[in-house]
Amino acid sequence: MSAVAFENNDELRELYRELILDHAKSPRHFGKLEEMTHQAQGINPLCGDKLTLSLAIDGTRVIRDIAFEGSGCAISVASASLLTETVVGKPVDTALDYFSTLTSKLTDADGGTENVDLGKLRALEGVREFPSRVKCATLAWHALRSAINEHPEPASTEQD
Ligand code: ZN
Secondary structure (H helix, E strand, O other), rough: OOOOOOOHHHHHHHHHHHHHHHHHHOOOOOOOOOOOOOEEEEEEEOOOOOEEEEEEOOOOOEEEEEEEEOOHHHHHHHHHHHHHHHHHHOEEHHHHHHHHHHHHHOOOOOOOOOOOHHHHHHHHHHHHHHHHHEEEEEEEEHHHHHOOOOOOEEEEEOOO
């Protein structure tokens, strides 16, 4: 990435589009963990996105490792991939801050509140304009919350 300031929003949007395509094409942390402590499924029946998130959370409540597998549209896969990059090595409470900030940014009418700096996750903010895709973008995040809370049911976008 160059240090040149963005000329305009189109340039920023293009960068975000490329970031999403890159993560959709080459998802990070894709697969299974050999040793996991927490796991949850996420299902978005409207789009057909389905993923399983596995976490290794240590005694100090830090996410030591994370992986996901499954299939879905580019947005759902990119979001899961960005999720793994964002929360690995972080305390579960911080991971939940990312969850609440991202979901409020995407769904709250007033534009949401920011408890943490979203960083790269800002690339997902564009889906706000497409309500049906918001479920694709938040699927992995709902699965993350379910896994952390040890919720036995799959996280479905058609509940809650
Ligand atoms: Zn989708």
